[in-house]
Amino acid sequence: MKVGEATRLENALRVNGDLKLVAYIMAGHPNQKKSIEVGKKLAASGIAAIEIGIPFSDPLADGPVIQKAGQVALEHGMNVAGALEVAGAIAGEGVPVVLMTYINPILSHDARKFAAEAAQAGVAGVIVPDLPVEESEPVAGWLRSASLDTVFMVAPTTSDARLETICEHSSGFVYCVTVTGTTGARKELPSGMKELFGLVRKHTNLPIAAGFGISRPEHMKALLGAADAAVVGSAIVNEIDHGRDPLPLVKELLKACR
Amino acid sequence: MHKGADYKPIQNGQILSVWDTPQDPAADRIATGIIEGPGQTATAKQFEGQALLAMRMGKKRVIAETGAGQHGVAAATVCARFGLECTVYMGTEDMRRQSMNVRRMRLLGAEVVEVKAGTKTLKDATSEAIRDWVTNVETTHYIIGSVVGPHPYPEMVRDLQRVIGDEAREQYLSVDGKLPDAVVACVGGGSNAIGMFTAFIEDRDVRLVGVEAAGKGVKTGQHAASLVGGRPGVLHGSFSYLLQDGDGQVLPTHSISAGLDYPGVGPEHAYLHDTRRVEYVAVTDAEALAAFKLCTRLEGIMPALEPAHALHQAGLLAREMGPGGRILLCLSGRGDKDMDSVEIPAKSEASP
Numbered sequence: 032m033k034v035g036e037a038t039r040l041e042n043a044l045r046v047n048g049d050l051k052l053v054a055y056i057m058a059g060h061p062n063q064k065k066s067i068e069v070g071k072k073l074a075a076s077g078i079a080a081i082e083i084g085i086p087f088s089d090p091l092a093d094g095p096v097i098q099k100a101g102q103v104a105l106e107h108g109m110n111v112a113g114a115l116e117v118a119g120a121i122a123g124e125g126v127p128v129v130l131m132t133y134i135n136p137i138l139s140h141d142a143r144k145f146a147a148e149a150a151q152a153g154v155a156g157v158i159v160p161d162l163p164v165e166e167s168e169p170v171a172g173w174l175r176s177a178s179l180d181t182v183f184m185v186a187p188t189t190s191d192a193r194l195e196t197i198c199e200h201s202s203g204f205v206y207c208v209t210v211t212g213t214t215g216a217r218k219e220l221p222s223g224m225k226e227l228f229g230l231v232r233k234h235t236n237l238p239i240a241a242g243f244g245i246s247r248p249e250h251m252k253a254l255l256g257a258a259d260a261a262v263v264g265s266a267i268v269n270e271i272d273h274g275r276d277p278l279p280l281v282k283e284l285l286k287a288c289r
Numbered sequence: 290m291h292k293g294a295d296y297k298p299i300q301n302g303q304i305l306s307v308w309d310t311p312q313d314p315a316a317d318r319i320a321t322g323i324i325e326g327p328g329q330t331a332t333a334k335q336f337e338g339q340a341l342l343a344m345r346m347g348k349k350r351v352i353a354e355t356g357a358g359q360h361g362v363a364a365a366t367v368c369a370r371f372g373l374e375c376t377v378y379m380g381t382e383d384m385r386r387q388s389m390n391v392r393r394m395r396l397l398g399a400e401v402v403e404v405k406a407g408t409k410t411l412k413d414a415t416s417e418a419i420r421d422w423v424t425n426v427e428t429t430h431y432i433i434g435s436v437v438g439p440h441p442y443p444e445m446v447r448d449l450q451r452v453i454g455d456e457a458r459e460q461y462l463s464v465d466g467k468l469p470d471a472v473v474a475c476v477g478g479g480s481n482a483i484g485m486f487t488a489f490i491e492d493r494d495v496r497l498v499g500v501e502a503a504g505k506g507v508k509t510g511q512h513a514a515s516l517v518g519g520r521p522g523v524l525h526g527s528f529s530y531l532l533q534d535g536d537g538q539v540l541p542t543h544s545i546s547a548g549l550d551y552p553g554v555g556p557e558h559a560y561l562h563d564t565r566r567v568e569y570v571a572v573t574d575a576e577a578l579a580a581f582k583l584c585t586r587l588e589g590i591m592p593a594l595e596p597a598h599a600l601h602q603a604g605l606l607a608r609e610m611g612p613g614g615r616i617l618l619c620l621s622g623r624g625d626k627d628m629d630s631v632e633i634p635a636k637s638e639a640s641p
Binding site: 102111135 | 407533539
């Protein structure tokens with residue numbers, strides 16, 4: 032809950048004129064060593080935070096690019112313990128790390144142990160798209176006890192009543208899903224997304240990060256002044272998947288944030 | 290959600306008036322039990338309810354996932370009947386082994402989308418349908434084929450599906466004057482079973498038996514018996530029993546029957562399992578196949594491979610009970626669709 036001091040994530044995403052960029056990579060994609068290398072490189076590129084995916088066999092919120100990256104990571108034996116090593120190595124670079132995964136690997140690992148180990152690795156917060164806020168205890172409580180932020184998601188379809196509850200239970204930032212649908216690059220962002228940001232602002236002072244579909248410099252321009260941060264996932268993962276360095280894309284996106 | 294709609298009026302009258310045709314009786318009385326019968330649209334009566342719900346919500350498009358193809362055919366049938374656009378997600382592997390139902394769906398005007406991801410079976414078809422649903426939710430209603438998925442689906446599908454249990458219970462009382470000793474149904478996601486069991490839950494003397502797919506044997510790891518061989522976990526938005534590895538990754542499943550080939554099970558079954566109101570057992574491919582052949586021979590009824598699992602268990606129960614034992618079996622589908630999966634001998638076999 033948003034009592035007390037601002038968290039590390041909150042400060043990192045707090046807008047000061049610019050739009051902040053949150054870059055997503057999948058732990059273990061294409062393998063553990065390379066995902067650490069890429070993550071460290073991105074950490075030093077000027078992004079505000081890095082989101083690290085822990086692969087799950089059935090990633091319902093993800094589109095084809097992140098699904099495939101997760102499959103590759105799983106084939107290389109990536110799991111919660113391995114992903115926490117990746118997170119720890121990247122967090123060592125000083126950039127706030129947010130873990131993104133589904134609830135089943137967390138439950139299977141033991142949620143309390145997961146919270147303690149993530150905190151130990153230097154992780155700042157956790158996003159679990161298939162953990163509805165109504166069902167989030169006791170897991171969310173354990174995460175908070177370990178001083179981890181619990182980032183919940185709102186979507187264009189979220190009712191006003193739920194929006195309020197989600198904002199109340201979020202810390203670090205509120206993740207605004209800009210599109211109805213799964214992750215994956217889109218040509219254009221929906222025109223109605225700014226209304227969603229407005230509704231969220233009515234309920235919270237936390238930074239707003241927009242995500243899903245965001246992939247191009249012109250998207251950054253569109254979000255500048257409306258959201259506090261933009262999460263870019265599939266576009267970056269796609270570069271990595273094709274064996275390319277994602278840094279040029281990230282630099283281009285960062286340039287468009289000002 | 291479904292309770293907010295004009296639910297009662299559509300529950301029985303309208304559903305039955307749409308589908309109860311004289312040549313398609315709801316129940317065939319055979320042997321020592323009553324078999325809740327495989328009509329043209331087989332497994333379920335929940336589709337009509339969901340299609341009516343879709344229309345009430347103003348949705349013009351319906352999507353569904355299917356394993357055996359029965360659910361897809363049923364969805365395609367109601368959509369054709371009510372003029373709704375229909376898209377069915379089906380794994381590559383299931384399209385191969387249930388090709389007759391693929392053709393039926395297409396004949397009914399549905400688009401069948403091949404799902405090549407993951408295990409290429411029901412689990413991945415369900416994931417893909419959920420992704421479509423969250424993307425097109427403004428225009429689209431997702432008719433889940435079982436009592437799985439996020440709330441309110443398990444509850445809603447049970448409430449619509451329980452028509453079969455209520456009817457069967459009534460028939461037992463009116464024909465025999467008393468309830469059966471045992472009720473047996475196969476369990477994949479578990480919709481036909483929950484539909485049948487719900488009517489009898491309060492009848493404490495009636496033994497309820499759910500039959501999962503043991504595939505090549507639960508010990509081999511090649512099976513789909515979530516309750517018998519799994520542990521608690523979350524898949525497709527509900528917390529239930531799940532076949533998963535030590536890292537919480539969902540495991541591939543195996544069953545000869547596409548409709549049972551699913552690593553999870555409806556959350557209410559998990560509850561009925563934990564409270565021991567229902568006994569859950571698992572029956573292998575080979576046992577189901579033998580029951581499939583036996584039922585075809587003895588009764589002239591070719592069951593689907595899914596309820597063939599339940600038939601095997603009913604046989605065991607019948608032997609245990611002896612003469613006079615009364616078993617209600619949910620014959621949740623017909624076997625025409627399985628002709629390609631079942632090896633038919635070139636010459637007729639000697640009678641057993």
